[in-house]
Amino acid sequence: MRKRSDWASGFIFLLPLLFTLAVAFLYAFVRTVYFSFTDYNLFRITHFVGFDNYVQLFSDPRFMLALTHSLVFAAIVTASQTFFALLLAVVLNQKIRGLTFFRATYYVPCIASSVAITTVFVWLMNRRGTINWLLTAIGRNFPFVALGLAVVIAVQAIQVYWDRRHGLPARALDPVHLGIGLLAATVVTVMLAQFGVVRPYSMAEVAIPWFTTRQAFLGIPLPLLSIMMLNIWTTAPTMMILFLAGLQDVPRELYEVADLDGATPWQKLRYITVPAIRPVMFLVITLGLIGTLQMFDQAAITSGIAPLESVITLAYYVYWSLFGARTLPRVGMASAAALVLAVLTLVVVLLQRRVGFSERGWYS
Amino acid sequence: MNEERELAPVRYRGRVYYVDAQWLARRRVMRKTITYSLLVLLAVFMVGPLVYSFFSNDPLSWPPKLASPKLWPPNWAAAWSLGVQGAGNGWTGGWAPGGKIEFGVAFRYPGGDTDPPLPRAQLLAPPYELGVPNPVPVTQAEVTPWQERPTEDGGLEVAYKVILTHQGSETYPLLPLAIIGAPGSKFITATLPPDSLSTRVSGTYVTWRNVAPGAIGYLFDHYVRAWTTFKGEGGRLLFPRWIGNSFLIAALRVVITVVFATMAGYALSRLRFPGRNFLFFFVIFTMMIPGQVTMISNYLVVRDGVFGLSKLVGLDTFLNTFWALFLPALVSSSAVFMMKQFMESIPKEIEEAARIDGANTFQIYTRIILPLSLPAIAAVSILTFQGAWNEFFWPMVVLTQPKKYTLPLGLNYLLHYYQAGATGSVWNMILAGTVISVIPVLVIYILFQRYFIEGFHLSGIKQ
Numbered sequence: 001m002r003k004r005s006d007w008a009s010g011f012i013f014l015l016p017l018l019f020t021l022a023v024a025f026l027y028a029f030v031r032t033v034y035f036s037f038t039d040y041n042l043f044r045i046t047h048f049v050g051f052d053n054y055v056q057l058f059s060d061p062r063f064m065l066a067l068t069h070s071l072v073f074a075a076i077v078t079a080s081q082t083f084f085a086l087l088l089a090v091v092l093n094q095k096i097r098g099l100t101f102f103r104a105t106y107y108v109p110c111i112a113s114s115v116a117i118t119t120v121f122v123w124l125m126n127r128r129g130t131i132n133w134l135l136t137a138i139g140r141n142f143p144f145v146a147l148g149l150a151v152v153i154a155v156q157a158i159q160v161y162w163d164r165r166h167g168l169p170a171r172a173l174d175p176v177h178l179g180i181g182l183l184a185a186t187v188v189t190v191m192l193a194q195f196g197v198v199r200p201y202s203m204a205e206v207a208i209p210w211f212t213t214r215q216a217f218l219g220i221p222l223p224l225l226s227i228m229m230l231n232i233w234t235t236a237p238t239m240m241i242l243f244l245a246g247l248q249d250v251p252r253e254l255y256e257v258a259d260l261d262g263a264t265p266w267q268k269l270r271y272i273t274v275p276a277i278r279p280v281m282f283l284v285i286t287l288g289l290i291g292t293l294q295m296f297d298q299a300a301i302t303s304g305i306a307p308l309e310s311v312i313t314l315a316y317y318v319y320w321s322l323f324g325a326r327t328l329p330r331v332g333m334a335s336a337a338a339l340v341l342a343v344l345t346l347v348v349v350l351l352q353r354r355v356g357f358s359e360r361g362w363y364s
Numbered sequence: 365m366n367e368e369r370e371l372a373p374v375r376y377r378g379r380v381y382y383v384d385a386q387w388l389a390r391r392r393v394m395r396k397t398i399t400y401s402l403l404v405l406l407a408v409f410m411v412g413p414l415v416y417s418f419f420s421n422d423p424l425s426w427p428p429k430l431a432s433p434k435l436w437p438p439n440w441a442a443a444w445s446l447g448v449q450g451a452g453n454g455w456t457g458g459w460a461p462g463g464k465i466e467f468g469v470a471f472r473y474p475g476g477d478t479d480p481p482l483p484r485a486q487l488l489a490p491p492y493e494l495g496v497p498n499p500v501p502v503t504q505a506e507v508t509p510w511q512e513r514p515t516e517d518g519g520l521e522v523a524y525k526v527i528l529t530h531q532g533s534e535t536y537p538l539l540p541l542a543i544i545g546a547p548g549s550k551f552i553t554a555t556l557p558p559d560s561l562s563t564r565v566s567g568t569y570v571t572w573r574n575v576a577p578g579a580i581g582y583l584f585d586h587y588v589r590a591w592t593t594f595k596g597e598g599g600r601l602l603f604p605r606w607i608g609n610s611f612l613i614a615a616l617r618v619v620i621t622v623v624f625a626t627m628a629g630y631a632l633s634r635l636r637f638p639g640r641n642f643l644f645f646f647v648i649f650t651m652m653i654p655g656q657v658t659m660i661s662n663y664l665v666v667r668d669g670v671f672g673l674s675k676l677v678g679l680d681t682f683l684n685t686f687w688a689l690f691l692p693a694l695v696s697s698s699a700v701f702m703m704k705q706f707m708e709s710i711p712k713e714i715e716e717a718a719r720i721d722g723a724n725t726f727q728i729y730t731r732i733i734l735p736l737s738l739p740a741i742a743a744v745s746i747l748t749f750q751g752a753w754n755e756f757f758w759p760m761v762v763l764t765q766p767k768k769y770t771l772p773l774g775l776n777y778l779l780h781y782y783q784a785g786a787t788g789s790v791w792n793m794i795l796a797g798t799v800i801s802v803i804p805v806l807v808i809y810i811l812f813q814r815y816f817i818e819g820f821h822l823s824g825i826k827q
Contacts, residue, residue: 006635006636006637006725007635007637007638009631009635009725009726010631010635010636010637010640011637013627013628013630013631013635013725013729014627014628014631014632014643016624016627016628016694016695017624017627017628017647017695017700019694020692020693020694020695021646021647021650023665023670023691024658024662024665024691024692024693024694025650025653025658027661027665028657028658028660028661028662028665028692029653029657029658029661031660031661031664032657032658032660032661035660035661042664088406091399091402091403091406092403094399096396096399096400098400098403100813102403102406102407104809104810104813105407105410105411106406106407106410107809107816108410108411108414108806108809109410109411109414111750111802111805111806111809111816112414112754112801112802112805112806113753113754113756113771113772113775113801113802113805114754114756114772115754115756115771115772115773115775115776115779115798115801116772116775116798116801116802119775119779119794119795119798120413120414120417120795120798121413122779123417123423123791123794123795124413124416124417126424128424128426129428130416130428130430133426133427133428167381168381168383168387169374169376169379169381169383171376174391175391175394175395175397175398176390176391176394178394178398179394179397179398233410237410241817245817259375260375262375262376262379290652293654294654294655294656296655296656296756296757297756297757300756300757300760300776301756301776301779304779304780305779305780314656315654315655315656318656318659318660319656319659319757319760319761322660322663323761331660334656334660335660337656338654338656338657338659338660339657341654341656341657342653342654342657345652345653345654346652349652
């Protein structure tokens with residue numbers, strides 16, 4: 001058969017795509033580059049200013065703040081959400097009933113809009129909100145928790161030691177022993193609490209102003225930290241779905257062989273699971289980095305509630321220099337900042353591929 | 365009798381043990397129990413905050429109330445009965461002429477007070493709208509002692525009957541009430557749980573937003589208020605409008621995306637033309653470019669009416685119109701990517717057979733490719749709907765009038781508008797609005813779960 005070439009029909013089919021790419025990407029990109037070298041402000045006659053915008057940008061403390069925030073945010077959130085998502089996926093990757101139900105349930109935070117989720121969290125993280133109340137409760141009941149944990153560990157150790165001495169292959173986390181340990185811990189804690197031997201720790205009510213503050217924790221502004229927490233919570237499920245799909249492709253035989261060799265669950269995770277899902281890991285980390293570096297929504301939503309300096313990120317800085325500041329729109333600065341963000345995304349993603357997880361599979 | 369024990373092999377640390385089968389079975393059951401407990405715990409962690417905000421009744425109370433009285437069915441019955449007494453309507457309640465409500469309330473008086481003064485019942489103005497004063501319903505309130513009993517610590521508990529009689533000729537949608545107990549008294553219980561409770565020197569103030577709510581008026585009070593309270597210019601209700609806007613935009617986006625993305629996906633996966641691979645690479649590349657880079661120029665393009673195209677529909681600018689929402693996202697790169705990935709898995713032979721039968725490219729697209737791509741189309745539609753429903757950044761750039769807002773913008777507007785002095789009742793409405801905004805995607809998610817997962821597989825795994 002003659003080799004066809006359907007460039008005519010191809011062109012018609014691709015027309016909408018080509019229009020979008022040409023106008024909304026190419027034209028837009030070129031214009032943004034052009035604006036970044038001018039002092040355009042939507043109204044005045046435009047002058048070419050060379051690299052002035054970039055120089056100004058890097059001497060603007062707000063921009064440097066936004067840059068640091070974006071980088072810190074991307075590093076911490078990507079790492080934590082990948083870890084948390086992998087944990088969720090490993091827990092879910094079992095042959096048990098009701099798996100679809102749990103998978104569906106864990107995905108719920110992902111389907112709500114960022115505004116809805118942020119609103120709920122602004123409420124929960126009120127100075128006198130539920131999160132602070134829970135923290136207070138945990139802090140005050142800490143002696144009981146610690147006692148219970150100690151009892152569980154002690155009882156577990158005794159039982160496992162006993163079993164092993166009698167030739168039974170008891171694992172360190174033997175489930176039946178764990179159950180007995182939990183029961184014993186409950187009884188002991190309740191008893192000691194009844195007789196007043198162990199008392200709740202008396203501490204003041206936790207009143208952390210999660211959003212409405214300029215305080216920082218470990219150099220990270222508290223509002224940004226709050227956004228990190230809620231962001232990890234909302235994005236981890238997406239990553240979990242990707243991991244689950246990857247986990248289901250790992251050959252079962254690998255685990256069976258490892259069992260024969262007497263591998264512990266941790267070793268199996270470290271030496272089989274993680275290498276086998278390398279391609280998914282690459283995807284998750286890359287998507288995570290792109291998403292977190294370009295975080296805008298939460299910064300914009302909380303910006304009126306938290307101080308601007310505590311939540312500003314690169315993406316929000318771009319918007320803010322155009323529409324947020326009480327000056328004329330600084331199109332040049334905004335364009336330069338947007339390009340910095342684009343280059344940063346590209347560099348970080350490439351760097352990640354180089355030194356972190358690449359998309360190449362391990363056993364392929 | 366020598367009972368033979370059943371043995372089962374267990375591999376552990378490279379050795380094989382033979383253990384009692386029951387020993388092993390016990391471990392299996394226990395492991396399952398622990399796994400399920402863990403799964404349930406995680407489920408609470410993942411959906412807890414949302415469910416909690418669905419049901420929260422008194423959002424700013426301290427300590428926070430984890431359970432709402434609205435979850436307690438006897439209260440629904442009480443609300444129904446009060447609605448019937450107030451306006452003969454058990455569903456939505458109200459305060460109509462001829463209404464007569466018997467309302468019970470009980471206080472405790474500690475320490476030797478044998479003849480405590482009667483609590484006062486005070487009718488309040490219904491806050492139909494924020495900041496607008498309203499007349500107090502013309503109503504007579506009469507408080508009579510009903511039952512009393514001494515408490516163990518020498519105090520006295522008294523239950524009162526409060527009889528409210530409608531005296532005017534107007535119908536009110538709400539009947540707010542305050543009952544003020546004598547100083548030092550403690551509120552115990554009432555026919556309907558109060559909305560707020562405060563102890564002051566002058567007395568114990570117990571207030572209800574509405575003592576004739578009806579079942580729906582009681583359960584969905586915040587939702588009704590969120591719906592009816594926020595008004596834009598000309599007194600138009602904002603909430604229904606935002607919902608309408610969101611639905612309209614999301615639906616149009618789905619249609620446009622499906623049509624254009626299947627067309628582009630087909631061309632990229634099946635048609636041969638120079639530059640195909642480069643174009644596909646470019647599509648992937650655009651997914652990595654932050655929206656902020658293209659936003660600046662796109663904003664200007666939209667402001668100038670997309671090279672004058674807006675003149676065709678009689679507008680000078682597309683700013684603050686829904687047209688603006690479609691320009692930069694006419695074809696979404698990720699949808700094209702997904703469609704292309706899926707269409708590549710359709711066997712080529714089907715297409716070739718059709719071509720031999722004389723079908724042209726367009727016929728192949730409509731008759732063969734589209735019907736075979738239905739699963740991918742479903743996945744793309746659902747993800748597009750969700751994306752459009754939740755979209756925040758671009759609408760925020762191009763829409764600046766509250767009446768043009770979509771739901772996320774509207775919620776953001778409310779959050780910012782009220783954040784300084786948000787009272788519990790405003791928070792109630794904002795949270796109710798949040799819930800309203802989540803429900804459509806939640807329903808779609810529950811119905812079409814499978815396709816969400818499918819969409820992920822298309823976009824991620826099959827590379």
